[in-house]
């Protein structure tokens with residue numbers, strides 16, 4: 400019996416000793432790592448994972464810093480070493496892109512003149528994401544597109560009113576920024592009523608010199624238009640393209656500039672044969688002569704008459720020819736009204752009777768650069784509509800072009816009678 404008690408006592412001592420030993424021994428659960436309360440981090444910002452730790456009982460290392468250029472949840476694994484034991488901790492942090500892209504405009508509102516060109520891109524200084532940098536323009540945006548900017552505009556500079564143009568930038572993570580631009584399109588400017596600063600003051604009516612037989616022919620347009628601007632008349636602040644592009648034959652596909660040149664050269668031959676001295680403003684497509692410079696050709700040569708050749712463009716059903724002279728109230732060269740008007744009437748009547756093209760009579764306009772700068776009688780003749788396939792076929796036909804030349808020459812003869 401005594402033996403048994405001794406054995407039991409021995410067992411009890413061993414167990415008790417183990418329990419005491421076990422309580423003082425360092426265990427894995429004794430490794431402690433506490434985190435700061437940081438749950439989110441901004442897209443693209445750098446982070447030191449150790450800064451997430453509040454306290455740690457041992458020596459801590461981490462396996463990999465999160466890639467903050469990727470939004471969403473990231474897990475960071477920390478390893479703590481203490482007294483020969485290691486323990487892993489994971490911590491979840493979310494990368495969020497809360498910063499929207501930035502649109503910097505050059506202006507927030509602008510006023511445009513009637514008919515001027517509107518370029519929405521002109522008002523953009525920069526579009527940038529604070530992390531990813533420049534954002535590119537995209538024209539056609541689809542539903543799932545990101546990382547672009549675009550704009551919505553219905554500005555029509557031929558419809559005077561107030562417009563709002565909306566610019567939208569979307570970054571890689573779908574953050575959106577919008578900016579708007581206010582555009583006011585002005586009403587069409589009336590022809591200047593006030594006396595131009597450099598007027599052609601000669602109020603006495605132009606009188607023709609009967610011995611002057613110099614005719615300047617200006618085949619309208621040229622191979623390539625020139626959209627640079629020039630004043631529509633001496634002293635005017637109204638600006639127009641130096642040379643417009645011109646119409647194109649609906650079936651011939653010939654540019655107006657080629658048709659006017661072809662007829663112009665035939666008219667030159669016709670007039671020379673009738674004893675006139677002819678000066679051409681151009682004999683080739685490959686020139687760059689503004690409408691003002693074309694008027695100067697007439698002035699410098701003291702022409703008795705200047706004929707600007709053109710073809711009309713418009714609805715496919717539109718047809719007929721007309722001549723154009725300055726109006727009675729032209730502010731630049733009113734002294735030429737009578738002579739120009741007479742020239743315009745003679746030319747349209749002889750042209751249409753010889754060619755059979757319908758007459759639309761004489762128009763009077765004060766907005767044509769080629770006429771306003773003239774110091775000698777000058778007219779435009781719109782020889783027919785090349786937007787009308789029938790008239791396009793006629794005006795591009797060589798033998799018909801000879802008729803056109805003869806018809807115009809007959810009118811010039813009439814004018815001198």
Ligand SMILES: [Zn+2]
Pocket residue numbers: 619620645646655709710
């Ligand atoms: Zn034209």
